[in-house]
Structures are given as C-alpha cells and as structure tokens.
Amino acid sequence: MKIRFFPPPRALARRFMIKERPLKALIVLGLAGLLSALALLLVPLLYNSADFLLSRGAELLSSMDWSPYRGRFGGLQFVLGTLWVTFWATLFATPLAVSLAVFAAELAPVKLKGFFGGLVDLIAAVPSVVYGYWGLMIFGPLLAQNLYPHLQSLAALPVIGTLFATSAVSPQCFLTAILVLSLMVTPYASAIIRNSYEMIPRDLVEAVYALGGTRWDVIKMNLGYIKSSIIAGVVIAAGRAMGETMAVTMLIGNSVAPFEPCLLCRGATITSLVANEFEEAMMNPLHVKALTALIVILIVMGSVLLALGRKVGRSLAGVETVA
Amino acid sequence: MRRGVLWIGIIYAISLSALAALLWVLGSILVNGLPVVLKYGAELFLNDIPPPLFFFGEPQVGLAPAIVGTLMVTGIAFLIAFPLGFVSGVVIAEFGHTRWGRFLEDLASTLVEVPTITAGVAVYWTLVVPMKGFSALAGGLALSLVMIPYVALYTAESYRKVPKVIKEGGLALGLKYTTVLFKVIRGLVLPGVVSGALMAVAKGAGEAAPLLFTAGWSDRLSLDPFSPTATLSVLIYKFGFSSQDLWLELSWAASFILVFMIILPLIVISRLLVKRHVV
C-alpha cells in the first residue's frame, strides 16, 4: 500500500481553492481587472462606430477619397498606408533584431552582456514622441539632404523605380517614418529571439563544434532551431509598428491623398490620421465616428496579424518543446 | 578567410549601428535639451507655459504645467491600474495552470500589444464626451488602460519566482492561501512587484497618444483633476511642429526632463530593486 504523507501541490491548491472564500474572490477580482480594461477599450469604440461602419463601412474600405468637410470618408489609403509602413518597418527591423539578439547572446564579451541587454531595453524605453521629435529635427532633415536626392534619382529604374518616384523630396515621408519605426520596434523582437537563443541546449551547440563547425555554423544552426521564436518576435514587432502613433504622425508627412506604393512620398497611417485629425474632428460628428471606425479596423488588422503569427509559430514550434 | 567571419562582422556592424542610433537619439536630447534646462533653471519648473506670441516684453518661460500634468496624469493612472493589474497578476501566477489563469495571461499579453491610441479614443467616448471636456482624470483613465496589463505581467513574473516549497510551507501550517500570498511571502515578492510597477509607470509617463484627446492642453498650472492639463509628452508633439524657436527649445527641454529626469531614473531604480533582491 502506498502511503501519501502530503498531497501533491496541485491537489493541495485545488482543495484550498474550493474551500477558501477569499481565494475565489481573488480570482473574480483578477478577472474583473483585466476584463474591465478590455471592456473599457472595446465597448466605447464598437458602440460609437457601429452605425458608421454599418452605413458607410463599404465606402471607408473601398474609396480613397477623404474629405470630411464634403462628407466623403474613403479611408482605404490609410489602411494601405498602415500595411505599407508595417511591412517595411518589419523588413528592416528583422535583421536588426536577429543581429542584436545573436550579438547579445553569443558574441558580446561575457562582462558586457548584461550592459548590452540593458541598452537594447533602453531603445524600448524612450518614448515614441521623443523619437518623433528627433526624427523631425535631426534625422529626417539629414536624410532629405544626403540620402533622398540619391534615391530619387533611382526613380527611372523599372519596377522598383516607383518606390522612389516623388515630385519633391521632403524630410517627412514614408521612409523617414519607416526607418525610425524599425529602430523603435527592434527591441521587442530582439528580446523574444534572445530569450530563446539563450535557452538552446548546450549539447546541440557542442555537437556543431564537435563536427568541426565554426562559430558561424553554430549561429546558423541555432537560428534554425529557434525559427518559431524568430517568427513570434517578428510578428510582435510588426504589431507594434502597426499601432505606433506619435513618431509616425510626426514623420510621415500626413497627406490624405490616395495611397501610392512609394517610399519618398508623404502619406498617412490609421494611427497618424487619428492623432492628426481627431481634435478638429470633434466638431463634426460624422468625422469623429469615421476616425473611431478606422481605429476599430486597426484593432481587427492587429488581431488578424497576431492570430496568423501564432498559427505559423505553432506549426513550427514542435521541435523546441521536444528537445 | 575562415568561414562566416564576414557574416559575424556584419552582425557586429548591424548591432553596433543600432546602438549608435540609440546613443544618437539620447545624445541629441542631452545636447539640445540640457542647455535649455540650464539656461532657464528653476524658472522652467515653476513658470507657466509661454503663450504663442509675445507682445509685452520678455515672456515668462516655463514647463511647470506640463511637468505637473505628467506627474498628475501618471499618478491617477497608477492609482487605477495598480490594484486591478496587481490582482490579475497574482491570479496569473498562482492559477496559471487553470483555465481562468491561462485566459488571463493570454488576455494580458494581448492587451499589451493593443495600440495605445486606442485607449485615447475609447476614453474620449466614455469620459470626455459625457463630461463635455478634457480632464486630467480622463487622461489618467486612458493611461491606466495602457498600464494595467504591464502591471499584471510584471506582478505575475515576480510571484512566479517564489519557490513552490515556500508557499507550501505556509499552507502546511494551516494558513489560508490568501494569507500566504499577501502576508507570508510579501517580503519576497515586494521588490519584484515594486520594480514592475515602476516599469509600468515609466512606460506610461512617456505616452502621448492616449492623452492627446483626453487630458487635452492647458498653458496654466492646474491641480484640478477635472480640468484639462498639459503633459510633457503632448507638449513635445504640439510644440515640435512649431516654427517658433522658443517652442522648439521647450520641446527639447521637455524631452530631456521626460527621458533623463523621469523615465531613466525610474528604470534604474527598478533594475536596482530586482538586482539586489534575488529570490
């Protein structure tokens, strides 16, 4: 006969959970905390945009004619602008994030590792509006003077030329916003990638060295091994880029003209449009509802992105949990 | 050349240039902001924000309304966010194996990813419209929505670090689970919880998007939570587009105060708390 002196901890917890009133209350309070936050976010947005979305949602998502004073609310260019900025910022941020993670986890001297990790976290701690102001005053003008004229001369090239086609170079344009944004979202991806990188079993690393692999072979193997985390990190970074507001508003140029797949043009994203127009829109009920509806669309876009990311990540994940 | 040396060189180059960019941003704030802070000295922290045009002599230059506004709005946000986020965090850590615990954890990590401007628009509808005006309270509520999931996740992390045996030790003495959680292991989790709370405050203090159409704007110092208030982050945005040199200077000064006098100290204290106290 087996004698059990102590019930296993989980059973213990469960038993107490049922018996203890305060514990039940704790769980209810915990649920209430986050659920009320969720409700406070979603309910007012949905409630105040539902009628607009129902009556003019189709126009909002199909037309690119945005002139609130004439009652035209075609917002497709902002949806496309958001996707455009997100795509490029993520594209630039990915190598940055992977490099920083590998550098911090593998290459940096042991003594510097902690310090280096702290610096990367610091990138995330600087407020968005400060990046925006730096871009506005220093980085943007510098690019407009030294880089953009050269890029503009590429406009004659076939296919990729359209990226650089613009009538006038401006320090505030898609590319300025994208470049600053990619720096800002890098630490989010980098933290996730670095975390997984540091958890790679030591004996796999030794196996590569034992085969006569160099440090680079080890890095390649490791990055393959943590593929799913890299994707997870990249998706998080893309999500951040999609929702980032202040820096984008200050750097993108805020043009409501129809979207063009161009990097040197001025443009707008959903967030930059809302930040830029909301205050004046408060005078015009339809305008402010249209902006609220665009925020709802942004939330849907973000959710789709996260869901897709989780699905891809899960299909690749198997390995990391097995080993 | 040995295989991969080139690639490793590229990784070095990319990493160091990302750091260089960070130092460039921080350096610009220091170089442009610190002289302004030194030039006006204490005045900056005491005077109202100067109006756009100056017809009568030397304007009084100051950022006091924005500094006080940031502290007030962040403070209100913290008062709302901490209790809600803290309890959720404890539940996430202690009941992570149950359905509700997992649900809460997913919810918190999803809420962290929600664009912060969303909170601004949502609170505009719930508070600003019915109250017919901007207020520090509305700003605080919007900011609290940003901070709640951070508080929850940081709290959960620090509760998870307490070894199971210590909790079981308390339970084995016949103490109530809640007594164990909030009294017995208080000393162990406190540094972690405080450190997480400071990180959440640091995160909130720099936010501008949730405040643009909730806290609003005011040139004058106001301590009334029901009236609008300026904040440093909104000031940087608003004055950043100005053509007046004085306002641009004030944006730099506000950036300096926000980053080097509010956010960085919070992060440093938060780090020191966790480092000193290893569970």
Add this chain to the structure above:
Amino acid sequence: MSSEAMVKIRDLNVRIKGKDVLKGINLDIPKNSIFAIMGPSGSGKSTLLRAINKLWDLYPDVEVKGKIFVDGVDVDSMEPHQLRRLVGMVFQRPNPFPHLSVFDNVALGLKIHKMAKDKKELRKNVEWALKKAYLWEEVKDDLKRKAHTLSGGQQQRLCIARAIALKPKVLLMDEPTSALDVVSTKKIEENIVSLKNDFTIIIVTHNPQQAARISDYVAFIYQGEVVEVGPTAEIFTRPKHPLTEKYVVGKV
C-alpha cells in the same frame, strides 16, 4: 602496446575552475581498435575525451596543459575546426539537431567542410554513413523525417552517422548508451564493434561490463589519474592494481 598509436596523450593536466580534474595522463591509443576509458563517475573520463577534440576551448574557465597527438600531428598545431573534422564525437545524451531532417543531420558536417562536390555525392556519403550506423534500413523510406521523431536509440545511431559521415580518423564516444534501454544498447554496441575496421574508437563508460564486452584495450581512471591500462582481457582477468580488481568486480 603493440601496433602504432593513433592518439598519443602526454602529461595531460586539466583544471576546471581551479580544481585539478586530470593529473599527468599518458596514454597511447592504437589504430583501429576500441579503447575503453572506464572509471566511476566523477573520475575525469569525459573530461579526458573532451580534451582530445579541444571542446574545452569553448569554456574559458577550463585550463588544458600537455600534449596530444592525433595520427602523429600535434593538435595544437591545428585549428580546432580542422582537428574536429579528424576526430568525431558522439555524446552521452542523443543530441541530433531536432529541427533538421535525418538527411540534413548527417549532411551538416559534410556541408560545413564542403566535402561533397554535388548533390549526388552528398547523397552517397549520407547513405554510406547511415548504413555504417545501422540506421539506413529504418529511415531510407523517409529521409525528410525530422530527427526528433526518431526513437532514442535511433537518435543515437543518427548521431553516430553524423559523426562518421566526415570519415574521421578517431571517433570519441562519451557513454553513448547511458541514456538508452537494453535493446538499443545492444544494437549500438554491435554497431561500435563493426566500426573499428574504419575508425579508431575511444569510448568512455562507467560500466565495466560494457568495456569488457566491446573493447580491445582498457584504461582505468580513478580520481583524475590512470590507475592501469592494457589489453582488455588482461585487465579483466589479471588486474595488477588492487583498485582495478575491486572496480571490475563492481566494488568501487
């Protein structure tokens, strides 16, 4: 010892975090034989093995002193990655790269050292290694299968295939069966015996019976020093040192 030595170890000392783990090791390991290093756990067997392929270079707190020659060449005169191409290794816990396919696991070393001219040659070499490791029959229908879906014993044989694909001169095996069941162990032991025609094998084991079953020579290590070394039959039937005698009957 009779035939020529493939690996010569002279005055090897290893210090880990300031503690002497191996003291004054001298060994000659004959070509095309199975050389077992046995001893109780903590005696420094694995440490010795990892000194031969310079795996300790990866750890700054490990000091290795002394000379090691592989096929007459001083290992210090080679780059570590060149040395490790000549000296393969199989680890205690099966550690195939779980995210790679069976084929890619074996091909990795070949690719690293650019040992195959084209895809055809790569395939040929992979097949050769898998056959040598007694794994081919079980995986030939699905070489794209991910390594983590194999059983423990299959994974270890995959690791053997991965190591021998480079056709090394020496194969180091660090308790290759300690994580496996009896049936898998038997299969791998047979495999190891079949490999000695092609390679010089140095196997670490804490199990004297295993050393007796498969090895030609044995070195008994105790507390970082070689107590006795010689042909297996001799060590197990007429041990010279009382400690060896105790160990082989299972009393140490």
